[in-house]
Amino acid sequence: MQKPTDTGTNRTGIATSPLDSPALIKGAREGGKANGGLDPELLLAERASIARAADPIGTVPPPASLKGVAKTILEKLEGHQPTVFIDKLGQRLAYERTGVRLYEALLAKFDAADVHEGGPTRTEIEEIRNDELAHTLLLRDAIKQLGADPTAMTPCADVTGVAGSGWVQVLCDPRTTLTQCLDVMLGVELYDTASWLLLVDLANQLGFDELAEKFRDAHIDEEAHAVRVRGWVQTAVIGQSGEQPTPLEKPKTTH
Amino acid sequence: MALDILNEKGVPVDEQRFTWRELAGFPYSKLDDDAFSRVRVILMNGVESEAVRFSHACARMNRDLQIPLARVRRIEHHQQTLVNWLNPADQSPLETTIGFEQTAIEVTAALAQQEPDAYLAQAYRFGMLEDFDHLYRFSALMDRMTGQDSNNILQSYTDVRPGRPTIIEHRAPIDDVRAGYDRRTAVPLTKLNALVLVAAEHQVHDYYMNIGPQFADPTARMLYAEIVSVEEQHVTHYESLIDPDETWLEKWLLHEATQGYTYWSCSQQEPNRRLRALWERMVSYELGQLHYVMSLMQTMEKRDPIALLPKELPDPIPFASQRDFVRQVLANEEGMRAVGQTFTQDGEETPTTLSYRRHMNSEGSPSELITTAYTYTPGTELVGDGAEVIH
Numbered sequence: 337m338q339k340p341t342d343t344g345t346n347r348t349g350i351a352t353s354p355l356d357s358p359a360l361i362k363g364a365r366e367g368g369k370a371n372g373g374l375d376p377e378l379l380l381a382e383r384a385s386i387a388r389a390a391d392p393i394g395t396v397p398p399p400a401s402l403k404g405v406a407k408t409i410l411e412k413l414e415g416h417q418p419t420v421f422i423d424k425l426g427q428r429l430a431y432e433r434t435g436v437r438l439y440e441a442l443l444a445k446f447d448a449a450d451v452h453e454g455g456p457t458r459t460e461i462e463e464i465r466n467d468e469l470a471h472t473l474l475l476r477d478a479i480k481q482l483g484a485d486p487t488a489m490t491p492c493a494d495v496t497g498v499a500g501s502g503w504v505q506v507l508c509d510p511r512t513t514l515t516q517c518l519d520v521m522l523g524v525e526l527y528d529t530a531s532w533l534l535l536v537d538l539a540n541q542l543g544f545d546e547l548a549e550k551f552r553d554a555h556i557d558e559e560a561h562a563v564r565v566r567g568w569v570q571t572a573v574i575g576q577s578g579e580q581p582t583p584l585e586k587p588k589t590t591h
Numbered sequence: 592m593a594l595d596i597l598n599e600k601g602v603p604v605d606e607q608r609f610t611w612r613e614l615a616g617f618p619y620s621k622l623d624d625d626a627f628s629r630v631r632v633i634l635m636n637g638v639e640s641e642a643v644r645f646s647h648a649c650a651r652m653n654r655d656l657q658i659p660l661a662r663v664r665r666i667e668h669h670q671q672t673l674v675n676w677l678n679p680a681d682q683s684p685l686e687t688t689i690g691f692e693q694t695a696i697e698v699t700a701a702l703a704q705q706e707p708d709a710y711l712a713q714a715y716r717f718g719m720l721e722d723f724d725h726l727y728r729f730s731a732l733m734d735r736m737t738g739q740d741s742n743n744i745l746q747s748y749t750d751v752r753p754g755r756p757t758i759i760e761h762r763a764p765i766d767d768v769r770a771g772y773d774r775r776t777a778v779p780l781t782k783l784n785a786l787v788l789v790a791a792e793h794q795v796h797d798y799y800m801n802i803g804p805q806f807a808d809p810t811a812r813m814l815y816a817e818i819v820s821v822e823e824q825h826v827t828h829y830e831s832l833i834d835p836d837e838t839w840l841e842k843w844l845l846h847e848a849t850q851g852y853t854y855w856s857c858s859q860q861e862p863n864r865r866l867r868a869l870w871e872r873m874v875s876y877e878l879g880q881l882h883y884v885m886s887l888m889q890t891m892e893k894r895d896p897i898a899l900l901p902k903e904l905p906d907p908i909p910f911a912s913q914r915d916f917v918r919q920v921l922a923n924e925e926g927m928r929a930v931g932q933t934f935t936q937d938g939e940e941t942p943t944t945l946s947y948r949r950h951m952n953s954e955g956s957p958s959e960l961i962t963t964a965y966t967y968t969p970g971t972e973l974v975g976d977g978a979e980v981i982h
Binding site: 344345346347348349350352353356357359360361363364365366367368378379382383386387505509510511 | 617622623624625626679680681735742743744745746747748749750751752753808809810912914918921955960961963965966967968969970
């Protein structure tokens with residue numbers, strides 16, 4: 337079976353069609369509009385004008401119930417915009433949930449692949465998957481603690497879901513390779529790492545020290561994931577190119 | 592080799608079966624397969640989608656045909672599934688749109704050249720120039736919204752340049768209804784051609800109606816809203832070319848013959864072996880369905896279906912670049928307009944159309960906005976002139 341890095345019959349570039357391509361280019365020049373170059377202002381102005389009139393993508397739901405919410409928490413939220421925190425927590429929760437599913441899809445990739453030395457082991461992928469699940473539960477509990485509904489889709493959760501829909505497509509496509517999927521997971525982990533750091537800062541600012549501490553642990557996990565995944569990608573890609581990869585700094589820990 | 596559809600009986604309807612795994616098989620490669628493999632998949636999805644659409648309409652108006660229609664329709668639904676699922680997951684809706692427009696241009700141009708009825712051939716050239724313009728507008732959208740090159744899909748077979756400008760394609764309904772062929776005198780090829788095109792255009796309409804609102808960009812949403820309106824006009828245009836006095840069974844028979852003709856055309860030119868085997872299987876299924884409907888016509892209408900069918904199928908629909916023909920039509924007929932059933936050379940249009948168009952365009956034209964100062968360039972206009980790659 338062919339590998340994606342083999343030379344094949346890719347027909348997408350103009351060099352594939354030495355007879356048709358010159359005709360295409362000549363035709364476009366003859367028939368195209370005056371070649372005044374792109375005037376981005378017109379398009380941008382239209383987008384801006386419509387954006388000014390548009391409703392938001394959605395809003396944060398009202399608190400499920402303030403009954404049972406600790407007085408100390410209510411005091412911390414007072415004077416702040418609690419919806420911002422809830423929106424970001426909802427975003428991370430949705431992201432981590434999808435993260436669990438992405439690593440499950442990666443396990444199927446692993447099982448179908450011929451994994452080379454320096455690549456992941458099944459256990460290592462399972463460990464990360466379990467970390468993502470633990471983070472999911474941590475966030476669910478944090479949201480409940482604030483009296484919000486962890487089953488709601490907040491606006492940031494929605495937007496991140498749209499942005500991440502391509503990741504699911506790539507990971508679940510039977511034609512993509514383990515290496516291609518690890519490459520995508522590297523992006524997922526880098527984004528995750530940066531986002532956890534933001535959440536740590538936000539929790540600190542609002543005075544949720546205990547939560548901030550737990551989020552800091554999660555951030556450390558995610559940093560370790562990113563280092564691991566980056567190592568696997570580097571080993572695979574450089575190995576495919578026929579070179580020896582330079583050893584990477586080992587991750588400190590995953591827990 | 593010609594196909595003798597009267598003597599070749601194909602696979603009996605009762606033996607036409609599928610499994611779920613067959614229906615969701617491996618797709619073609621967006622990168623490696625020939626653009627005309629994608630064109631064939633898109634066309635055949637349209638032909639099957641028309642089969643199912645017709646079958647439901649027919650069942651709602653013909654009690655005695657309901658069970659026979661249901662039997663064949665279930666197979667056709669699964670045929671459509673099998674074909675449509677050949678589209679790969681890495682092909683975005685906008686990329687598929689480029690494929691749809693390429694299909695509309697190349698297939699319509701090919702049929703316009705083989706159509707023996709001069710009026711219908713004119714109608715095909717008229718519609719083709721409008722889809723040709725849509726390709727230019729969608730290519731600009733792709734370049735300016737996503738930074739992608741539509742020629743990655745087109746593979747240099749089809750020109751990307753303005754046709755009859757979309758902004759002036761908007762006509763009042765009365766100016767989209769044409770004169771149909773006469774069922775008593777039209778040759779079978781004329782009937783098959785008309786059905787192929789109405790199937791293709793109806794599919795484009797339905798596809799854009801589904802994916803248009805899935806775009807976030809407001810200019811994309813408006814462009815789809817504008818172009819799908821023209822596709823609705825095109826369905827009106829193409830379906831009015833078919834004689835409405837054909838009996839329901841006659842129409843069903845012609846649908847089956849069209850499906851057989853188009854699958855057979857695909858099987859004759861497909862370089863991908865897996866797809867070719869699939870097209871050949873579908874030809875044998877269509878022959879089985881055709882003979883089933885022929886027997887229904889004999890028993891229910893006491894008519895000889897052979898009188899309605901060609902003994903042998905016409906030459907296959909050529910799946911190849913029609914660049915020279917398209918350019919010739921563009922040079923000669925871009926200025927053509929429609930007044931009722933007639934096509935005018937002098938730019939004359941009805942006050943109803945002019946008034947309708949003026950209002951639709953009164954808050955701006957999406958198709959003009961997206962192509963402001965746009966000339967297609969390989970590698971996108973950001974990268975500039977990719978032409979040196981081939982020199």
